[in-house]
Amino acid sequence: MYLTKFDIRIIIFIMKYTAREVKEIFLNFFQKNNHKKIKNSSIIPENDDSLLFINAGMAPIKNVFTGEQIPESKKMCNIQTCIRTNDIDSIGDMHHLSSFCMLGSWSIGDYFKEGAIKLAYDFLVNELKIPKKKLYVTVFSGDSKRNLPADEESEGLWQEVGVEKSHIVRKPFEDNFWRMGEGESPCGPCTEVFFDTENEKIKSYEETGFFDDKNRYIEIWNAGVFMQYLQHEDGTYSKLKMNSVDTGAGMERMIMALNNFKSVYESEIFMPIIQLIKNNVPNCNEKSLRIIVDHIRSSVYIINAGVEAGNLKRGYILRQLLRRAIRHLKSIGANETLLQNIARSTIENLDKCGLNPDWAFTKEEIIQKITSEQEKFSKLLVSGLKTFEEFIANKNNIKNGKINSALVFKLYDTFGFPFEITKELANEKGLKVDDKEFNELFDQHKNISKGETGKVFKSGLADVSEQTIKLHTATHLLHSALKKVLGENVNQKGSNITPERLRFDFNFERKLTDDELMQVENLVNNLIEKNLAVICEEMDYEKAKKSGAIGLFQNKYGDKVRVYSIGEYSKELCSGPHVENTKALGKFKITKEESSSAGVRRIKAILQ
Numbered sequence: 383m384y385l386t387k388f389d390i391r392i393i394i395f396i397m398k399y400t401a402r403e404v405k406e407i408f409l410n411f412f413q414k415n416n417h418k419k420i421k422n423s424s425i426i427p428e429n430d431d432s433l434l435f436i437n438a439g440m441a442p443i444k445n446v447f448t449g450e451q452i453p454e455s456k457k458m459c460n461i462q463t464c465i466r467t468n469d470i471d472s473i474g475d476m477h478h479l480s481s482f483c484m485l486g487s488w489s490i491g492d493y494f495k496e497g498a499i500k501l502a503y504d505f506l507v508n509e510l511k512i513p514k515k516k517l518y519v520t521v522f523s524g525d526s527k528r529n530l531p532a533d534e535e536s537e538g539l540w541q542e543v544g545v546e547k548s549h550i551v552r553k554p555f556e557d558n559f560w561r562m563g564e565g566e567s568p569c570g571p572c573t574e575v576f577f578d579t580e581n582e583k584i585k586s587y588e589e590t591g592f593f594d595d596k597n598r599y600i601e602i603w604n605a606g607v608f609m610q611y612l613q614h615e616d617g618t619y620s621k622l623k624m625n626s627v628d629t630g631a632g633m634e635r636m637i638m639a640l641n642n643f644k645s646v647y648e649s650e651i652f653m654p655i656i657q658l659i660k661n662n663v664p665n666c667n668e669k670s671l672r673i674i675v676d677h678i679r680s681s682v683y684i685i686n687a688g689v690e691a692g693n694l695k696r697g698y699i700l701r702q703l704l705r706r707a708i709r710h711l712k713s714i715g716a717n718e719t720l721l722q723n724i725a726r727s728t729i730e731n732l733d734k735c736g737l738n739p740d741w742a743f744t745k746e747e748i749i750q751k752i753t754s755e756q757e758k759f760s761k762l763l764v765s766g767l768k769t770f771e772e773f774i775a776n777k778n779n780i781k782n783g784k785i786n787s788a789l790v791f792k793l794y795d796t797f798g799f800p801f802e803i804t805k806e807l808a809n810e811k812g813l814k815v816d817d818k819e820f821n822e823l824f825d826q827h828k829n830i831s832k833g834e835t836g837k838v839f840k841s842g843l844a845d846v847s848e849q850t851i852k853l854h855t856a857t858h859l860l861h862s863a864l865k866k867v868l869g870e871n872v873n874q875k876g877s878n879i880t881p882e883r884l885r886f887d888f889n890f891e892r893k894l895t896d897d898e899l900m901q902v903e904n905l906v907n908n909l910i911e912k913n914l915a916v917i918c919e920e921m922d923y924e925k926a927k928k929s930g931a932i933g934l935f936q937n938k939y940g941d942k943v944r945v946y947s948i949g950e951y952s953k954e955l956c957s958g959p960h961v962e963n964t965k966a967l968g969k970f971k972i973t974k975e976e977s978s979s980a981g982v983r984r985i986k987a988i989l990q
């Protein structure tokens with residue numbers, strides 16, 4: 383069907399809920415319920431090397447759950463653009479996206495399961511008026527291996543608010559225990575809300591039977607991650623000092639449910655771009671269409687955040703998204719020039735829907751970055767596809783349905799095919815590829831392994847024990863002492879504090895002399911001995927900067943920031959926690975000074 387721009391405007395006009403409306407309804411509801419709206423963050427994590435992209439509304443504020451940082455308010459909400467490429471294979475179905483807007487709400491040490499479940503039900507049934515019969519919820523079934531009990535409390539609470547027992551599904555650890563990844567992370571059982579699409583091809587859920595959460599029931603809200611544990615690197619759990627709630631709903635899915643759409647792509651967020659492609663390429667494959675519009679939207683967000691396509695980490699994710707979109711454009715027979723029109727239309731439509739980031743580049747600059755990747759890849763794509771076809775035509779190159787990994791690596795290395803593209807090509811032929819073997823080849827070539835696109839390491843405070851807090855205050859004194867002894871240009875480049883020691887990285891071109899180290903150490907000890915009060919003040923970000931406070935943090939938690947002062951010697955933007963007076967610190971001792979990387983030195987120190 384050919385739709386004109388006028389038709390599209392009419393469709394948007396008659397839609398029940400648009401992105402602008404859903405965002406407004408969500409924020410109004412939570413603000414009315416005393417949640418403070420906090421600012422959203424860039425999709426690139428700040429001061430956090432453990433993630434490549436912000437993948438949930440809680441990621442920028444994850445340290446408030448452990449008590450490492452003091453929240454702006456105990457009850458908060460916001461809307462956060464997220465990038466999630468871990469289930470990139472699912473994109474093309476009705477509801478997975480590689481970027482989305484998360485509607486998030488939090489209770490930090492305030493209400494817990496009961497409050498969260500009451501709010502969730504009230505929002506869905508009374509505010510959004512979703513019929514009760516369309517809603518199903520899942521709860522954690524427990525995990526005896528990991529010593530984690532079933533979440534019977536949530537199951538009871540859902541029934542109390544009005545959800546039928548037959549609409550409550552118990553799910554295992556893999557589905558209903560939320561954590562940020564395998565490493566150290568606040569975590570807990572979660573309860574999710576699903577919407578019944580009433581897909582007639584799939585039988586409706588019957589108690590204890592199969593719950594088809596791919597084709598019939600779609601998750602619309604993680605209505606409560608009940609943060610009560612800290613997951614340690616070794617896979618064990620300890621209890622957090624306070625119980626908190628983290629919730630997140632994908633706005634695009636919420637819009638799909640509210641409008642009874644068959645997929646997220648029917649909303650005003652994607653429809654004009656889908657239509658643009660259909661108008662140029664009649665009868666194209668629906669899955670390809672979805673992959674193209676999804677991947678180009680995410681690429682626009684990522685490029686605007688300053689990432690360049692490449693072979694490492696964020697750059698690799700961007701390359702993977704762009705090249706996969708380019709390959710799908712080729713597979714539907716689109717003219718190469720269509721890509722720039724898709725990019726233009728995507729950018730313009732983000733503005734129209736109110737989903738635009740603060741633009742760091744002009745429209746033309748972003749389009750140019752996208753087409754430059756197309757120029758690099760187009761020719762390689764043609765010859766790579768030919769090589770692939772020739773290779774799989776020879777039966778000797780395939781064993782047990784699996785393509786020889788040397789080819790997969792060659793396609794990556796010589797033809798610039800991200801692994802995911804080759805995997806997809808293979809799947810389309812009913813063949814498989816081997817991730818493990820590919821990664822081994824990758825490592826042998828001293829290149830980035832796919833694994834490196836995930837977690838890296840955690841920095842900051844390891845915990846909030848008394849000793850760690852003391853070392854944190856000592857770090858502020860060290861920072862100011864380094865500036866005094868080595869010059870005001872010295873700035874923090876990193877910090878990691880455990881109960882045993884502090885580790886502080888700063889810019890400086892050469893090794894420090896023994897004399898300089900002694901001066902720094904003495905200065906810190908002199909300040910400690912002055913019994914200085916540590917004062918915390920809340921102020922506007924701009925005012926804090928003007929006041930001469932130093933610090934790495936950006937105003938990601940809102941306009942107000944905290945400034946910690948130690949006498950007149952140190953003034954730093956920081957979220958805490960700190961001791962009340964330097965007299966608590968004892969004796970400061972530098973144990974090591976070494977190079978950290980080019981132009982960056984590292985000091986380790988203890989308190990005796």
Ligand code: SER
Nearest residue numbers: 438440604628629630
């Ligand atoms: N962090 C949880 C999630 O991503 C809730 O927002 O599902």
